Amino acid sequence: MKVVAFNSSARLDGNTAILLKTALGELEREGIQTELIQLAKEQIPGCGACYRCFKQKDERCSVDTDPVNDYIAKMAAADGILLGSPVYFADITANMKALIERCGMVSRANDDLYQRKVGAGVVAVRRGGAIHAFNSLNHFFTIGQMVIVGSSYWNIGIGREPGEVLSDAEGIQTMKTLGKNMAWLLKTVGLSNRYGG
């Protein structure tokens, strides 16, 4: 089984990456393969509303000049998906919004490509807007027939400078619990989904 995580921060290996890696660490301890994809060096355009994905239905975005088609394939191949974003102006980053628009449209054009996969959003925040950003991430899962996994708190870690989230003990614990719960869900619900149950 595999979980793929996306970090949409403009900062490589910052707080969002730390939070995601904490959850992924628990998944690995449970024998689940993981991959972290960081978008820091990418500038991903949003959906251009060409609707070619609905005509072609080939599980691809018609824009092939950036890595989004690789990301779509990685999501489709995974059993679980984590979407991580820092809060930028009380919401997710522009790259995460673009990822959601394009992967989301291709999913809709292909009979909900990621349906019944297990998913969760993860948010790094300095002070305000975390719940709003968390909700924005969850929109991706709920429209796509995915199953959202919860934790002991909403999946938020508090910090400003890279590494500061490590001082947020409750945030780190929330990520560990999230990873454990995701592993449990994957091993029960996820397997039956994968084999058509």
Ligand SMILES: Cc1cc2nc3c(=O)[nH]c(=O)nc-3n(C[C@H](O)[C@H](O)[C@H](O)COP(=O)(O)O)c2cc1C
């Ligand atoms: C453009 C920009 C906008 C931000 N807006 C907010 C905000 O609205 N609320 C907040 O609490 N923090 C805000 N922050 C701070 C980041 O959310 C915070 O530093 C977070 O830990 C960054 O995570 P990262 O290290 O993964 O990039 C903003 C940072 C940037 C660069």
